[in-house]
Amino acid sequence: MAAAVAMETDDAGNRLRFQLELEFVQCLANPNYLNFLAQRGYFKDKAFVNYLKYLLYWKEPEYAKYLKYPQCLHMLELLQYEHFRKELVNAQCAKFIDEQQILHWQHYSRKRMRLQQALAEQQQQNNTTGK
Amino acid sequence: MLAISRNQKLLQLDEENQVLELLIHRDGDFQELMKLALNQGKVHHEMQALEKEVEKRDSDIQQLQKQLKEAEQILATAVYQAKEKLKSIEKARKGAISSEEIIKYAHRISASNAVCAPLTWVPGDPRRPYPTDLEMRSGLLGQMNNPSTSGVNGHLPGDALAAGRLPDVLAPQYPWQSNDMSVNMLPPNHSSDFLLEPPGHNKENEDDVEVMSTDSSSSSSDSD
Numbered sequence: 001m002a003a004a005v006a007m008e009t010d011d012a013g014n015r016l017r018f019q020l021e022l023e024f025v026q027c028l029a030n031p032n033y034l035n036f037l038a039q040r041g042y043f044k045d046k047a048f049v050n051y052l053k054y055l056l057y058w059k060e061p062e063y064a065k066y067l068k069y070p071q072c073l074h075m076l077e078l079l080q081y082e083h084f085r086k087e088l089v090n091a092q093c094a095k096f097i098d099e100q101q102i103l104h105w106q107h108y109s110r111k112r113m114r115l116q117q118a119l120a121e122q123q124q125q126n127n128t129t130g131k
Numbered sequence: 132m133l134a135i136s137r138n139q140k141l142l143q144l145d146e147e148n149q150v151l152e153l154l155i156h157r158d159g160d161f162q163e164l165m166k167l168a169l170n171q172g173k174v175h176h177e178m179q180a181l182e183k184e185v186e187k188r189d190s191d192i193q194q195l196q197k198q199l200k201e202a203e204q205i206l207a208t209a210v211y212q213a214k215e216k217l218k219s220i221e222k223a224r225k226g227a228i229s230s231e232e233i234i235k236y237a238h239r240i241s242a243s244n245a246v247c248a249p250l251t252w253v254p255g256d257p258r259r260p261y262p263t264d265l266e267m268r269s270g271l272l273g274q275m276n277n278p279s280t281s282g283v284n285g286h287l288p289g290d291a292l293a294a295g296r297l298p299d300v301l302a303p304q305y306p307w308q309s310n311d312m313s314v315n316m317l318p319p320n321h322s323s324d325f326l327l328e329p330p331g332h333n334k335e336n337e338d339d340v341e342v343m344s345t346d347s348s349s350s351s352s353d354s355d
Binding site for chain 2: 016019020023024026027029030031032033061065067068069070071072101102104105106107108109112
């Protein structure tokens with residue numbers, strides 16, 4: 001208790017809190033972690049729900065620029081809805097989100113591969129018509 | 132006999148005179164009435180002409196009213212659209228960020244494969260678009276819960292922690308040891324608002340950092 005009070009007033013304590021909240025909010029991008037939290041009933045705790053609402057300050061640009069995994073903000077927004085929190089108890093829900101996230105993650109590399117393939121095909125055509 | 136007939140004649144003359152006078156009187160009356168009727172007819176004509184004028188003016192006024200109504204509608208839509216435009220301008224101005232900062236941020240999130248998969252990624256690669264188990268436990272949050280560190284690496288099925296080294300995956304690139312971070316950057320301090328009694332902030336953090344199941348495939352099937 002005393003340590004918590006000291007943390008709030010201490011500058012180093014504030015920096016620590018900043019780092020902890022930064023790490024925690026980015027952990028929310030992990031659907032397996034969300035499933036874990038849901039199964040242990042954290043989403044039913046009113047204090048935790050309030051904490052999630054408080055974490056929305058990471059959406060401001062001066063805070064968001066510290067985020068390495070910006071998808072966590074989308075998950076944070078979804079977590080504000082009770083329906084989503086209830087759904088996360090199912091493992092299939094988390095698995096689905098995980099798959100979709102990974103597929104989206106691969107979007108750019110796939111696009112690049114397609115472009116490269118198209119370019120290679122075009123070059124092949126040029127070679128065959130040239131000869 | 133003659134006296135009576137003379138009286139009768141006088142009486143007749145008198146009567147004739149009276150009747151004639153009455154006739155003349157009546158004629159005079161009729162003449163007056165005729166004049167009156169003529170005047171009334173003229174007045175009636177004038178009234179009709181005036182009524183026509185009034186009708187014309189009425190229709191003019193109605194036309195004007197319609198045009199004013201249309202003009203008001205057009206102006207109202209124009210004003211509304213202008214207001215919306217101003218709102219969006221204000222919004223854009225509020226969110227204005229220098230392009231250099233955006234590019235720097237784009238570099239930062241792309242460099243670590245956080246938003247775009249590495250080109251050599253295949254299913255089976257442990258890298259993910261979110262912080263993995265290992266990374267979460269190696270971070271500050273994981274270190275806080277268990278101050279003791281063990282030498283275990285890799286995915287952990289049990290309660291042991293990862294090695295104590297702090298990979299830079301989660302921590303921001305800004306040097307935390309330096310003192311030039313302004314106090315304005317610190318998160319808003321609402322620690323007393325979460326619960327009705329104020330037990331302090333750390334409670335939530337400590338509760339959350341527990342051992343997790345490593346992969347979704349190996350999660351225990353306890354659903355609430």
